[in-house]
Amino acid sequence: MRTERASSAEESAAFQGIPLGALLRTIVVRRGEDDYLFVLVPAGRRFDWPKLRAHLGVSRMSLPDADEAQAVTGTSATPSRRSVRAKHGRSSSMRP
Numbered sequence: 001m002r003t004e005r006a007s008s009a010e011e012s013a014a015f016q017g018i019p020l021g022a023l024l025r026t027i028v029v030r031r032g033e034d035d036y037l038f039v040l041v042p043a044g045r046r047f048d049w050p051k052l053r054a055h056l057g058v059s060r061m062s063l064p065d066a067d068e069a070q071a072v073t074g075t076s077a078t079p080s081r082r083s084v085r086a087k088h089g090r091s092s093s094m095r096p
Helices: 009-016 049-056 066-073 081-087
Strands: 024-032 035-042
Touching: 024 066
Parallel strands: none
Antiparallel strands: 024 035
16 A cells, blocks of 8 residues: 655555554564575564564574665665664664
């Protein structure tokens, strides 16, 4: 479904006519060299890095930069303001 660009998860859900809880963010996570995962997170929620590492049996994970994520997935995405803040250390919502 194509809609106009939303400025928030709430707005995106409204444009699509779905409840906010039905909206998922897809986050690319680097588990190791040339080893990436998609983490699906309900809109408005966070995932727990320590729990994810324990579940996957790894001690270290990270977020790739935008160019690396595009190279791995073949698609580009505009990071949300929250993601950009996390990348620059101004938010703890997605920090490894």
